[in-house]
Amino acid sequence: MSESRDTLFRFLTMLQLIPRYPGRISTPVLLEKLRERGFIIDNRSLQRDLRGRISQYFPLSCDDSKKPYRWFFDRDYHCNLPALDVPSALTLVLAEEYLKGLLPPVVIGQLTPHLQSARQLLDEVQRNGLSQWAKRVRAIPNGKALIPARLGEVIWQTVAQALLEQRALDVTYLSRSREEHKIFTLHPQGLVSRHSVTYLLATVNDFEDIRQFALQRIEAADFSDTPWQESTGFNLDEYIRGGAFGYPQNTDDVRLIAHVEPQVAWLLTVTPLAEEQTLTPFPDSDWQRLEAVVPDDQQTLWWLRGMGASVTVIEPKAWRDDMRATAEKILAQLDQEPVSS
Amino acid sequence: MSESRDTLFRFLTMLQLIPRYPGRISTPVLLEKLRERGFIIDNRSLQRDLRGRISQYFPLSCDDSKKPYRWFFDRDYHCNLPALDVPSALTLVLAEEYLKGLLPPVVIGQLTPHLQSARQLLDEVQRNGLSQWAKRVRAIPNGKALIPARLGEVIWQTVAQALLEQRALDVTYLSRSREEHKIFTLHPQGLVSRHSVTYLLATVNDFEDIRQFALQRIEAADFSDTPWQESTGFNLDEYIRGGAFGYPQNTDDVRLIAHVEPQVAWLLTVTPLAEEQTLTPFPDSDWQRLEAVVPDDQQTLWWLRGMGASVTVIEPKAWRDDMRATAEKILAQLDQEPVSS
DNA sequence: CCGGGTAGCGACGATTCTTGTCGCATCATT
DNA sequence: AATGATGCGACAAGAATCGTCGCTACCCGG
Structure with missing residues (x-):
């Protein structure tokens, strides 16, 4: 049996098993993991490989302050196979x-x-x-770039892991009023990143109902000893559609009809609003008639509002009314407020 | 000299040098590249490594239809070192x-x-x-998700490479009117992805001025024999600020003052508009007064518009006037258009 | 049609490396 | 203080590596 082929592969496996800096792995554990993967190897060989071979060619460091030495890669070391093009x-x-x-x-x-x-x-x-x-490279985002919420690195890592490994969390949460610190046990069911804020959806303690927790308000998070409880029948997409994150979104799409400026029409030919979309020019002006089947959600409405006077909504009536009401209200408010303070 | 340590490293280098499927590399070329990197290795050894060792453990394939064999990885093969957490x-x-x-x-x-x-x-x-x-994971985008422009894979790859390797391109471009195919030689100077459309900024033929080319309108692109010409003094950020992508953006920030609904105020405490931002409650209502130093750009204006009647702009006057004008124009248009067609 | 050049591959043997074992030193934990 | 775990130098048997040689196949140009 040519066992040597194992050698190369074993090295690669070792490189994959050793974590990046905040993490670390001790020699015996690494040995165990290699055994799990079918590499029957002597303790001594592993030690030799780590010290003599790998660490010579990789940014591998060793914490030898305690006796089962712990190995880890430099914080930012990364290698793609095959290399990036x-x-x-x-x-x-x-x-x-x-x-x-x-x-x-x-x-x-x-x-x-x-x-x-x-x-x-x-x-x-x-x-x-x-x-x-x-x-030479820039991205111009679609909407206003808000400053993303600050968030602790450990919090993110813990929450992500708990969600995916289906574990319960003990968290200290700063409630909305910025006054109370509360301690909960959360059973993570989902994660939603909305605009620049990330929310954990979870059930609390022994309750059944899903609640939202903004990640940046979690002050401490640890894996809980309480077993994780799945919220039966929870469906993230339905939950979002149900309006938990703003405007309630109907499952059904609506047919949007609007008159649009030439510039907007041009934009829409390049990046359509929807798969089904038609633009027909008017004979008597350079505006065009837009017809599209779009989701009935907050985003669409925002987009229409953002276009300002470049778009005139004809249908659905609810949106037309909304646009009118909004415009009237804005005017009323502008008239009411003093010019400056 | 223990040369063996080289072996592991040589393998890794080989794995990095072999490209993914659409690409391929022939044995002699690979040998040459290894030599460049200091691996003095025999031709025979390389052949043995590829056939006997690596291809047994990796999704490595060989095109042996022609005599200098060509090697490549499976299209989707990828390996992170260290592994992802x-x-x-x-x-x-x-x-x-x-x-x-x-x-x-x-x-x-x-x-x-x-x-x-x-x-x-x-x-x-x-x-x-x-x-x-x-x-369990969802992202709700900030603005309306338009459908990104379609774009050929090869076009993207060619353009990206030309931009970064500073090479000129011969392209067939479909001009805006959708009628004419034009053939240009472009000298790429920058790339801007705006909303969902990607633009190449380049000088054309022997001209000096920068023009924009939407990537999805490029029908064919090949590296040109013409030497690449740098546009001296071109600065991408200045170019964008100059208004090439919409609303001209002044370098100076402006002080925004507005009255906002409680809900918007809450949103802004979590994701501020800007580093410098204050929110002060009014004594006689639950609205709050927003003061923030924001860039004078289209995005900010869009954001304000998208908020509809939940925000009343006080300053700067230009924006306040813009909001009023937009609202008035919308009302006028709504009154003018028939309810349906 | 034919020959030179290039590339792949099997075989082989010397060199080199790998790896398990042993013994000892060191450290951690009880 | 003792016990067990861990690290490490040394060593020797076994295994793998690697260059070389010779053969074959194929491509190309004459």
């Missing part, structure tokens, strides 16, 4: 540009190793012009 | 949810291997509940 690296950088306004910094930090290897590749491609690429 | 995998999935509405499908496809390894990890975490995680 240029278009993928560019995609990653572009994705980061967008995500900066959408996810808490800590969550993006989770991607740092990936992003760094992308940046590194791009740097190498442009040996001459120093980091030109950073000046 | 659960929170990072969740972050990737969440990022994908957001990006689906922001980047053309092809561009996201570029990330498929990464995303797949994330999904795979999550699947493994939840052995019992079959792929529960997919039902």
Whole structure:
């Protein structure tokens, strides 16, 4: 039996098993995990591999302050197999540009190793012009970029893990009034990132009903000894549609009819509102008639409002009325308020 | 000299040098690249490694239809070193949810291997509940999710590479009127992804001025023999601020003063509009007074419009006037148009 | 049609590396 | 203080690596 082929593969497995810095793994545990994966290996060999071989060629460090030594990679070390190609690296950088306004910094930090290897590749491609690429790529987000909520790194990691491994959490939560610290046991059922705020959906203690918890208001989170309870019949999509995050969204789509400015019409030919969409020019003006089947949700309404006077809603009537009411109310308020204070 | 340590590292280097499927690399070229990196290795050894060792343990295929054999990985193969942890995998999935509405499908496809390894990890975490995680994570985007523009995979890859490697492109471009096919030589200077449309900024032929080209209107792109010309003094940020993508944006920020509904006030405490922002309650109502230093751009104005009657702009006067004018114009248009057609 | 050049591959043997074992030192824990 | 766990140097048997040689197959140009 040529066992040697195992060697290469065993090394790769080891490299995958050793975590990045905040994490660490002790030699015996690593040995155990390798055994689980079918690598019958001597304790001594493992030690030799770690110290003599791998750590010479990888940013691998060892915490030898206590006796079962613990090994870990440098915080930002990352390696892709196969290596990134240029278009993928560019995609990653572009994705980061967008995500900066959408996810808490800590969550993006989770991607740092990936992003760094992308940046590194791009740097190498442009040996001459120093980091030109950073000046050549921009993302302009769709809506107003709010500043994402601050959030502790450990909180995010704990919550993510609890959600996925189906474990209960003991949390200290700062209630909305900013006054009370409350301690709950949560049974995570889902996670929703909305605009720039991330919410955990969970049942509390022994109750059955789902509640929302903004992640940035969780002050401490630990895995609980209480067994996790699944909320039977919970369906995230239905929950969102039910209106938990704003405007109640009907399951049925609606037929939108509107008159739009030429500029908006042009925009819509490039990025349609919906799969089913028609634009027909008017004979007597350069505006166009838009007809589209769109979801009946807050986002669509926002989009229409954001277009301002460039779009005139004809149908559905409810939206037409909403636009009128909103415009009238704005005027009333503007008239009422003094110009300055 | 123990040379063996080289072996492991050489394998890793090989794994990095072999591209994913659409790409391929021939044995002699691979040999050359390994030599460049200091691995003095015999031709025979390389052949043995590829056929005998690596391809046994990796999804590596070989195109042996022609004589310099060409090697490549399966299209979706990907391996992270060190392996992803659960929170990072969740972050990737969440990022994908957001990006689906922001980047053309092809561009996201570029990330498929990464995303797949994330999904795979999550699947493994939840052995019992079959792929529960997919039902437990959602992103609700900030604005209306338009359908991203369609775009050819090869076009994206070619453009990305040309931009970063500073090469000129010969493109066939479908001009805005959808009538004419034009052939240009472009000298890429920058890339801007705006909402869901991606634009290449480039000078054309021998001209000096920068023009925008929507990627989805590029029908064919090839590297040009013409040497790339840098547009001296071009600065992407200045260009965007100059108003090339809509509302001209002044460098100076403005001081926004507005009265906001309690609900909006609450939203703003969680995700502020800007670093400098104050909210002060009014004594005689539950509305609050918002004061913030915000950029003078289209996005901010959109955000204000999207809020409808929940926000009353006090300052700057230009915006207040804009809100009033927009509201009046909407009313006028609604009155003018028949209710239905 | 034919030959030179290139690439793949089997075989082989010397070199080199790998790996289990043993013994000892060190550290942690009780 | 004792016991068990862990780290590590040394060693030798066994295994794998790697360059070389020779053969074959294929591509191309003459």
